[in-house]
Amino acid sequence: MKDRNVNSYDLKQAQQILSALAPAAVTVARKKAAIQAQAAFLKFPQRPMQALSGSVSVACPTTAAGQAEQLAPPETIRTWDDCIRWCLEATRSHAAFVVDSQGFIIASQGLIPEAGFECTGAEMICSLEQLERIDPEAGKLLWIDLDYGQRRIAGLVTPSNTAEYFIVGLVSPDSFRFFAHKALITSKILENLPHID
Amino acid sequence: MSNVISIVSSKGGAGKTTVALNLAVALAESREPTLLIDVDPLGGIGFSLARSDTEWKGLAECLVQEAAIGEVVMPTKLPGLSILPRGRLDPLDVAAYEQALHSSSVLEDVLAAVAGDYRYIIIDTPSGLGQITRMALSVSDFALLPLQAEPMALRAITQTLRVLQHVREEENPDLHLLGILAVMVELSRDVSFSIMNTAWSSLSGVLETYIPRAEVFSMASEKGLPVAFLPGKYPPEAARFDILANEVKGLIHSLGGETGDDHERPQRELV
Numbered sequence: 001m002k003d004r005n006v007n008s009y010d011l012k013q014a015q016q017i018l019s020a021l022a023p024a025a026v027t028v029a030r031k032k033a034a035i036q037a038q039a040a041f042l043k044f045p046q047r048p049m050q051a052l053s054g055s056v057s058v059a060c061p062t063t064a065a066g067q068a069e070q071l072a073p074p075e076t077i078r079t080w081d082d083c084i085r086w087c088l089e090a091t092r093s094h095a096a097f098v099v100d101s102q103g104f105i106i107a108s109q110g111l112i113p114e115a116g117f118e119c120t121g122a123e124m125i126c127s128l129e130q131l132e133r134i135d136p137e138a139g140k141l142l143w144i145d146l147d148y149g150q151r152r153i154a155g156l157v158t159p160s161n162t163a164e165y166f167i168v169g170l171v172s173p174d175s176f177r178f179f180a181h182k183a184l185i186t187s188k189i190l191e192n193l194p195h196i197d
Numbered sequence: 198m199s200n201v202i203s204i205v206s207s208k209g210g211a212g213k214t215t216v217a218l219n220l221a222v223a224l225a226e227s228r229e230p231t232l233l234i235d236v237d238p239l240g241g242i243g244f245s246l247a248r249s250d251t252e253w254k255g256l257a258e259c260l261v262q263e264a265a266i267g268e269v270v271m272p273t274k275l276p277g278l279s280i281l282p283r284g285r286l287d288p289l290d291v292a293a294y295e296q297a298l299h300s301s302s303v304l305e306d307v308l309a310a311v312a313g314d315y316r317y318i319i320i321d322t323p324s325g326l327g328q329i330t331r332m333a334l335s336v337s338d339f340a341l342l343p344l345q346a347e348p349m350a351l352r353a354i355t356q357t358l359r360v361l362q363h364v365r366e367e368e369n370p371d372l373h374l375l376g377i378l379a380v381m382v383e384l385s386r387d388v389s390f391s392i393m394n395t396a397w398s399s400l401s402g403v404l405e406t407y408i409p410r411a412e413v414f415s416m417a418s419e420k421g422l423p424v425a426f427l428p429g430k431y432p433p434e435a436a437r438f439d440i441l442a443n444e445v446k447g448l449i450h451s452l453g454g455e456t457g458d459d460h461e462r463p464q465r466e467l468v
Contacts, residue, residue: 009351011399017358018402021365021374 073184077192080107083168086188090181091173094151099124099167106166113151113171124155124167142186154178156186158193199232200454201308201318202375202445203337207356209324211345212380214241215414217321219435220341222423223442224317225278229457232270232315233280234307236298236333237323238291240283246421247282257284259307260297266310279315281307299328305336316457326360334364338454339375341445344396344403346382346389346410351396373452375445379407404448406441409434 073090077083084096088110095110103122124144132141144155144167155169168189170178189196204217214237221233235242240250247253253271258264271280286294298304308318320337322330334340340361344350354377365372377400383389389410396403413432417424425435450456 009348009395009399011351011355011395014355014358015400017355017362018374018400021358021362022401 073188077188077196079197080166081109083107083189083192083196084109087168087170087185090185091170091178093170093173093178095171097121097169097171099155099169101125101160101163101165110171120153120169121167124169128157128167143182156189158189198455199308199312199315199318200339200449200456201320201337202339202341203320203322203330203333204343205322205326205330205334205340205357205361206324206343206345206350206353207326207360208345208350208353211324211350212343212408213237213324214245214321215418216341216343216378216380216408217319218242218245219423219425219438220441220445221278221317221319222275222425223435223438224319224445225275226425226439227442227446228277229316229442229446230277230314231279231317231319232311233278234318234320235281235283236304236329237283237321238286238294238329239323240286242280242321243282245418246280248421251285253280253282253284255282255284256298256303256307257286257294259284260294260301260303266307270311295327295329299332304332308336316455326356331360331364331368334361334372335368337369337372339373339449339452341375342377343380344377346379346392346396348388348392351392354400374402375448375452376402376404378404378441381410382407383410404441404444406437406444408437408441 074082074086077086080098084098084107087093088096093110095108095112097108097112098106099121100106103125105118105121128141128144131144140159141157142159144153144157146153151172152175153169153171154173155167158166158168168185204213204220206213217233221231225231233242234256236256243250243253243255254264254269256269258269259266266281269281269284271282272278273280311318320333322333342354342357342361344354358374361372361374377396379393379396381389382393384393393407411432411434413424413427413434417427420427423435424432425438427435446456
């Protein structure tokens with residue numbers, strides 16, 4: 001837990017840059033500070049701004065050739081396998097899976113991590129209740145987005161009036177495609193939820 | 198040659214415009230020919246001094262070739278101080294303005310055209326580290342970073358420094374950090390004191406001069422004046438900017454800038 005009695009300013013990086021900017025600083029120190037600073041940040045894709053603007057909408061991202069990449073959702077989604085296949089392709093995830101409200105993985109595709117993944121579903125379900133406590137007035141949790149050092153796991157939590165709900169999970173999705181299609185994935189799954197078996 | 202100083206901060210409300218305006222006034226009051234350029238699409242300098250947002254032509258008119266540089270550089274009643282306002286920019290055209298300023302050489306052309314006329318050119322940049330700020334840094338000799346004595350501002354200082362470092366390494370090797378200027382300081386408040394204590398102890402390059410938080414800035418803003426121009430007793434805050442101007446000049450001199458201090462002077466008679 002954070003010690004609230006001490007201040008929370010981390011100025012090491014700022015001071016490193018300041019040292020590098022000092023007139024007397026040697027080139028090596030400058031490069032070192034730049035590399036260290038760089039390593040701490042997300043590497044933002046250097047795409048044209050027009051393409052980037054698509055990442056905040058449901059519009060399809062463009063391919064390298066500039067053609068609009070078609071993300072055609074199925075008319076109706078009948079099974080969880082169909083659902084995660086579509087999600088997997090749309091987001092270029094390493095894997096996709098579905099967890100039921102008991103924590104069991106009821107469907108999965110792709111490169112499922114070998115060690116301990118069967119517990120991931122149960123851990124996600126256990127965590128849901130606690131995560132919702134962070135902001136109880138904000139409504140039900142709709143997406144969980146866990147950004148670990150080695151991989152990222154994102155999951156759509158399907159809302160339910162009954163006790164039964166599901167998490168549609170994605171392992172290491174491509175960030176650009178994930179954000180581009182997130183709204184579409186959400187709406188399509190929620191729309192088809194009553195029909196999915 | 199001019200010394201071009203960009204006032205830069207990633208955080209909004211950090212006092213960039215107040216610093217730019219009052220520093221420019223203090224430099225001009227010390228008989229240094231000074232130009233204040235407003236590249237902020239919001240037009241902070243115009244808001245600080247003019248009656249309306251559309252009163253003055255400026256950079257925007259240069260960009261669309263509706264006016265020449267000479268027509269939009271505005272002399273003031275303070276000898277030595279001129280202002281190049283943002284211009285009569287429609288808020289709906291801000292994105293186009295940013296794009297045009299970034300992709301054209303207008304700012305460089307302006308600086309080239311006026312370089313011989315002013316010792317100091319102060320550029321007031323918008324909040325954030327977008328393309329206008331990057332553009333300003335790429336044509337500047339020095340950057341001055343106002344640091345609001347608030348927790349968020351202290352946390353955000355790394356962002357600004359990182360961009361500054363990047364511009365210096367990739368775009369403008371002649372860019373120097375002049376220093377970090379603490380503003381809105383209230384040492385009587387625990388948080389403000391703690392921030393200053395942390396900044397002073399953890400960061401090199403924090404200027405000796407700092408600007409306190411004071412009601413006089415709101416009064417000056419209300420009247421559309423720099424603090425030094427308020428009626429009555431000369432405000433201590435204006436004196437702070439005089440001290441800041443001296444510190445800035447000293448730093449620029451030590452960094453190899455042209456301050457005129459090395460010029461030969463004739464002998465003078467006192468009595």
